[in-house]
Amino acid sequence: MPMSKMYCAIAEFSVRPGNSICDTIACIDRNRKGIALVTDDSGKLLGTVTDGDIRRAMLARIGLETPISELIERKKGTPYYHPVTAPINTTSRELFIMMSEKSVFQIPLIDSGGRVVDLICHQDLFPEQPLDIQAVIMAGGFGTRLRPLTDDLPKPMLPVGGRPIMEHIVNQLRNVGIRRLNVTTHYKPEKIMDYFGDGQAFDVTLNYVNEDQPLGTAGALSLLSPPNEPILVINGDIMSDVNIRALIDYHREYRADMTVAVRRYEVEVPYGVVESEDSRIQRIDEKPNLTFFVNAGIYLIEPQVCKLIPSGQKFHMTDLIERLIKDNHVVVSFPLREYWLDVGRHDDYLLAQKKAEK
Structure with missing residues (x-):
């Protein structure tokens, strides 16, 4: 009709x-x-x-x-x-x-x-329903660069706007329809578990995966039960307004095996950059700004990709990306145009606080 x-x-x-x-x-x-x-x-x-x-x-x-x-x-x-x-x-x-x-x-x-x-x-x-996707929040890091703030708290539990960083992530995932969350832990896991419990108070289901030894940014995924649906992986120290549904649509549009969120990063070179052929100078660029796209710590992974992660070994997302590229899998980049901040240093933490106050 x-x-x-x-x-x-x-x-x-x-x-x-x-x-x-x-x-x-x-x-x-x-x-x-x-x-x-x-x-x-x-x-x-x-x-x-x-x-x-x-x-x-x-x-x-x-x-x-x-x-x-x-x-x-x-x-x-x-x-x-x-x-x-x-x-x-x-x-x-x-x-x-x-x-x-x-x-x-x-x-x-x-x-x-x-x-x-x-x-x-x-x-x-088709009215929006819970997404057939599970998420993994990587929350096992030591937060060394944020000491002494992280002496008693894991980095994802640092408060921003009156709530832990990880609570912002949990709320963002829930609001987009992702309610099955896994949390990888290592440093002071009890702080996270005591606060979030089983996730019921946040209208999600939380499963904790503890790393006895740090396994890298991808290795912890080998501790999960084999998934049957895509996995959204996000670092537990990221504050972002990323459009998760747009990320999922982009991933599906490319029929990608893995989608990596990237962000624009500029570096100002404080000197004149000289370009030469042999000994003859062809061009000089005074104090140029160089632009790169860098890894933003957010990934969407198809379930079969998890089979490529070695069990119980340190394995980083960069290792996984390189393996996928080598084996001719489809790995695409999703550039962020939304607010994004990696809360890895004291200056970053202050920026996150200021943004939350607005």
């Missing part, structure tokens, strides 16, 4: 070709549907820009003031160029099949003139 959902306010989802990528990000954040529709003045659909497109632009180091029309032009020749659309009388079943076959989560409905009259999202067809 045809869709009975009332037409949405298309203006809420629309940008014009001359709008910037920054404008488009604001549109996507406002509508909370992970997409912006690029339309002309008559409402005719010219293209779509998803949250994933924005993050791919970040990886390509495209400036935020770039017109969105240029981003759409850059999509030519990729699977993302032609938007997936449907006529206005398309049934729910047909839309679901299209989403499944095309690996998309939003479909604009258009009239005979190509004008957008509605936007159907996956959650419109």
Whole structure:
């Protein structure tokens, strides 16, 4: 039967070709549907820009003031160029099949003139339910760089805004629909267990996995029961507003074995950088800013990947990533555009406190 959902306010989802990528990000954040529709003045659909497109632009180091029309032009020749659309009388079943076959989560409905009259999202067809994903919070570190604050507390239990860092993470996971949480512990595990208990008070289910000896950032996963669903792994000292559902959609879009959240990191070189061929100087760049993408300590892993982690041995996420790449598995990077802070040093802890006060 045809869709009975009332037409949405298309203006809420629309940008014009001359709008910037920054404008488009604001549109996507406002509508909370992970997409912006690029339309002309008559409402005719010219293209779509998803949250994933924005993050791919970040990886390509495209400036935020770039017109969105240029981003759409850059999509030519990729699977993302032609938007997936449907006529206005398309049934729910047909839309679901299209989403499944095309690996998309939003479909604009258009009239005979190509004008957008509605936007159907996956959650419109299937109301949000608890995600079939379990999470692992890595909470076993010593927090050496934060001493003396961590003399009596493990780092994830340091208070930020009146609550432990780990409570912020637990709440974020629960709010997105992830309620089965594993916590890896080593240093002062009783502090964490006494506070969180079995998780019932936080509307989650907590399972504790204690490392007798530190096993590295991936090795502790070998202590879990073999999973049947993807695992979201997050370091227990991270404060972030990462859009977890966008991360999951991105992972599924690429059919990835592992998705690694990354963030932009700039280094200012305090000297003139000289480029030479043999002895002849070709170029000098005075005090340049170098930009990198660095590991943000958040990972989404398919269950079969856990079989590659050696049991009871120290094994880091970097080791796992290298093994997956060597074996030709699909490992993709998910650039963060949201607030992110690794609370690893005293200055970082002060920044986290200031952010919580706002």
